[in-house]
Amino acid sequence: MSALFPSTSDDVAASFTPPPTAASFTPPPVPFVPVADELPAGQRWSTWDAIGISAGPEPWPDWVITADAAIDTELGILKTGKEADVALVERATDDQSVIMAAKRYRSTDHRLFHRDSGYTEGRKIRNSRDRRAVAKGSHWGRQVEAGHWAQAEFSYLCDLWSAGLPVPYPVQLDGTEILMEFITDAEGAGAPRLAQCRPSRNLLEVYFDQLRAAMCTMASMRLAHGDLSAFNVLATGDRVVIIDLPQAVDLIGNPQGMDFLARDCRNIATWFTSRGLEVDSEALLGEVAAYAW
Structure with a gap:
């Protein structure tokens, strides 16, 4: 029994460790956990x-x-x-x-x-x-x-x-x-608008053929760009990319649909003609409009 229990009150006092007081207690460090949503x-x-x-x-x-x-x-x-x-x-x-x-x-x-x-x-x-x-x-x-x-x-x-x-x-x-x-150019910079370009005659023909084909395909979907011009077309290498389409017009549902298409054709024809490639806006309109019916 003496091996298991202290024999005197002095021995008990010597073996007792009092609990920490509020003043003496030091909490263990809290590890830092980054918040997943915090970004610069x-x-x-x-x-x-x-x-x-x-x-x-x-x-x-x-x-x-x-x-x-x-x-x-x-x-x-x-x-x-x-x-x-x-x-x-x-x-x-x-x-x-x-x-x-x-x-x-x-x-x-x-x-x-x-x-x-x-x-x-x-x-x-x-x-x-x-x-x-x-x-x-x-x-x-x-x-x-x-x-x-x-x-x-x-x-x-x-x-x-x-x-x-x-x-x-x-x-x-x-x-x-x-x-x-x-859309970028060959160097990775933003591709310029067609209006900023001075393409060669051969490249002019390539660009025009691509735009005409795109306009015909859109018309077959009963759509016109509605604000198509050299300012809403990007030129990158030997291809063009059409941008800014929020106002695309339903050629059938919009009473002014054909008017918007005619203006698109005039804008494109005028720009290419000014660069040396003769384009007839009425002929372009007739060709594109035929795909809508």
Whole structure:
């Protein structure tokens, strides 16, 4: 028994360790755990798999990054426009990166796009509450309208890209932001607009043939660009890429559809003629319009 229990009260006191007091207690260090959502300013986690995000048409090009761990980094503004700004965004993982164009539509409070009514004839907003808000011009209605333009352009890009037309690949739609393929020149810089180029005679013919074929294909889909000109076409190497499509017009549903198509043809014919390739706008209109019927 003496081996198991102290024999005196002094022995008990000597073996007792009092609990720490509030003043003497030092808590153990807490390990640092980084918060997953904390990123430096100008960066965000990829929104590819977020609820409400619309992805581009399949098959997805090899350069499209779909990993959850990807990070989007703002690289600056590429272009400002009347209804939207275009920024450059790098999406990257540990072993892959790609630079995309991010087109961000403003609400009508902050844009100068005054031709909406003509372009949107024949279009419908399905939600009755949204239709009333747009008609009243309320703050919510203006937000709905900005989203409507972004949705329209994304849908047109998806349809046209799937049909093989020369347009940027639409990566995803998130509210009023469209992420799309960044069209570059041979050195990797942003491709110039056709209006900035002085192509040779042979290249002029190549460019015109591509645009005419694209316009005919669009007409066969009952669509016209609606604002086609040398300022809405990029030139990269020996090919052209058509951009800025939110106002694409339904040739059948829009009463002014053929008028918009005729203007597209005049704009294209005028520019190519001014560069030395004679193009008759009426002949071009007749050829393109024939595909719509």
